[in-house]
Each structure stands twice: as structure tokens, then as C-alpha cells.
Amino acid sequence: MADAIPDPxxxxxxxxxxxxxxxxxxxxxxxxxxxxxxxxxxxVGVARRAEALASLTDEIGETAAAVPADVADRDGMPExxxxxSAPFGAPDIVIHAAGVNTRQPADDVxxxxxxxxxxxxxxxxxxxxxxxxxxxKQKGWGRIVNFASLQTTRAFPGGxxxxxxxxxxxxxxxxxxxxxxxxxxxxxxxxxxFFPTELTAAVFDDPDRAARNAAQTCAGRNGRMExxxxxxxxxxxxxxxxxxxxxxxxxxxxxxx
Numbered sequence: 001m002a003d004a005i006p007d008p009x010x011x012x013x014x015x016x017x018x019x020x021x022x023x024x025x026x027x028x029x030x031x032x033x034x035x036x037x038x039x040x041x042x043x044v045g046v047a048r049r050a051e052a053l054a055s056l057t058d059e060i061g062e063t064a065a066a067v068p069a070d071v072a073d074r075d076g077m078p079e080x081x082x083x084x085s086a087p088f089g090a091p092d093i094v095i096h097a098a099g100v101n102t103r104q105p106a107d108d109v110x111x112x113x114x115x116x117x118x119x120x121x122x123x124x125x126x127x128x129x130x131x132x133x134x135x136x137k138q139k140g141w142g143r144i145v146n147f148a149s150l151q152t153t154r155a156f157p158g159g160x161x162x163x164x165x166x167x168x169x170x171x172x173x174x175x176x177x178x179x180x181x182x183x184x185x186x187x188x189x190x191x192x193x194f195f196p197t198e199l200t201a202a203v204f205d206d207p208d209r210a211a212r213n214a215a216q217t218c219a220g221r222n223g224r225m226e227x228x229x230x231x232x233x234x235x236x237x238x239x240x241x242x243x244x245x246x247x248x249x250x251x252x253x254x255x256x257x
Contacts, residue, residue: 011239015040019093019236020084022071022128025052027197028147028228029097035229036095036236037063042088046071046080047098071098071128072119081131090135093143093236096125101199103158114161121165126172129187133180142185143236146173148247150254152191170247177245186244188235193251195223218253227252 019036023029024045030052033043037060044065045053053066065087069080084091099121102113129144136142150156151163152170169189176187194213196204204210204222214222231250234240249255 012233012237013040014093014233014237017041017092017236018088018090019043019095020046020091020128020132021095021097022046022124023096023098023147024056024066025049027097027199028192028195028225029095030056031225031228032095032097032232033064034060035232036093039233039237041093041236044084044087044091046084071124072116074119074123074127077127077131080128084132085135091132092136092139092141093145094129094132095145095147095232095236096128097147098124099147099199101159101162103202104161105158106160109161117161117165118168121162122168122172125169126176129176133183133185136185137180137183140184142180142183143240144176144180144185144187145232145235146176146187146189148173148189148191148249150191150193150249150251152189152247153255173247174245181244186235186240188240188243188245189247190228190231190235191247191249191251191255192228193217193223193249193254195225195228213254216254216257217251218256221252223250223252 019041021029021033024033025047033045037043042063045056046067046069047053048070050068057064057066067083104113125146146169148169149166151159152166173187173189
């Protein structure tokens with residue numbers, strides 16, 4: 001007789017899990033914190049803006065905590081990991097949603113703009129994950145979710161530094177999977193299309209540009225915040241136990257055309 005199939009809904013249950021979300025003060029990072037909390041996780045939001053983080057914890061309640069910090073500050077990483085682990089214990093899940101896009105044309109890219117972009121978008125996800133992996137290894141379970149982009153594989157005007165960082169995220173995700181998946185730690189990335197966030201305000205403030213982007217998708221529209229919930233829960237839960245090293249594009253089919 002075949003083994004009974006467990007309730008598939010339980011695969012997405014995050015009860016008992018602790019999640020750290022960077023960039024949680026706004027946009028998709030904030031949405032990730034709210035979605036994971038709704039699925040049962042205790043969440044720790046990390047961002048530089050303390051006031052915005054406070055409103056997040058007020059919204060979620062006692063299962064949320066906030067750590068104001070700059071994740072690009074490599075010297076502060078040990079203290080950051082201690083602070084993130086203090087409210088609920090060492091995280092089982094880390095979502096790297098913090099990011100910056102200077103939008104400097106190639107001829108105008110400055111060393112400071114380049115370094116800032118690489119430090120926050122590419123280096124921080126690695127070094128924060130590296131610091132959290134030992135606790136995940138002890139548990140034999142962990143989930144790392146990076147944020148890729150349309151620019152992981154496409155070139156956009158004014159996006160040379162941002163695109164380089166997000167292309168790096170694609171390879172970083174595969175390399176993380178190679179390094180840590182045998183310890184029960186999966187590493188994957190989500191590649192959002194155009195969602196209405198602070199980072200894409202310049203796009204959505206231009207109705208014609210927003211409409212052109214929507215027309216480029218197979219779905220015929222730009223992203224809505226709720227479109228990220230399901231893919232995130234999948235990659236953060238037992239549902240994705242045999243999925244690692246992948247970039248899941250959540251872009252309405254933008255990159256399929």
C-alpha cells in the first residue's frame with residue numbers, strides 16, 4: 001500500500017520558523033515580512049529606517065521584531081547577527097530584499113555609486129548568509145532567498161552597476177546551493193518584474209512607461225504586491241525541499257518574450 005500523502009497545505013506552514021528579512025522597511029521586503037508572518041513565521045525585519053520598521057512591527061504584532069542596521073556594513077555583521085537572533089533565536093530563513101539602484105548611465109558611473117551598489121546588492125547577501133549558515137547547519141534546515149531582477153539577464157538603460165550586481169546574484173545563488181544544500185539549506189532567488197515599490201517609483205510615475213512595461217509581459221500587466229506571496233512561501237517552506245540553485249522569475253512572462 002502506498003504511503004499516505006500528507007496534507008499539501010502543511011508544506012507551506014512556517015509555524016516554528018524564524019525569518020530574517022532585509023529591506024523590510026518598504027516594498028517587496030516589507031511584503032515578504034507580512035506574508036511570512038501570516039504563514040506562521042516569527043519575523044525579524046532589518047533596514048536602516050527605524051521608523052518604517054516600527055510601523056511594520058506594529059502591523060504584524062508580537063511575532064515581529066525590528067533591527068535597524070545597514071546590512072552593507074561588513075564590520076558590523078557579527079553584531080547584526082546577534083541582534084537578529086536575540087528576539088526569537090537564530091533564523092531558519094533569510095530573505096535578501098535590500099537593494100539600491102543608482103540609475104547612472106555607463107558614462108557617468110562613479111566609483112562610489114558602483115561600490116555602493118555591489119556592496120548592498122551582492123556582497124551583503126553573501127556575507128549575511130555566510131554568518132547565518134552555521135546555525136542552519138546545526139538544525140539541518142535552512143532557506144536562503146536572494147532577490148534577482150529582470151536585469152539578471154537583460155540590459156536596461158542606466159542599469160550597468162545594478163545589472164552587474166543582479167547578474168552576480170544569479171551565480172551567487174547557484175554557488176550557495178552548491179556549497180550548502182547538502183546540509184539541508186536551499187538557496188534560490190526570486191526575480192521580480194515591475195512591481196510598484198520605492199525602487200521602481202520612476203517607472204510607475206510615468207504612465208506611458210508603465211503601460212509599455214505591462215504590454216511587454218505575457219500577462220499584460222505589471223506586478224501587484226500579492227503576486228510575490230506564493231512564490232516566496234514556496235521557496236521559504238518545506239514545499240521547495242528539492243529546489244535549490246534556481247532563479248524563479250515572477251515577472252508575468254516579461255522575460256519569456
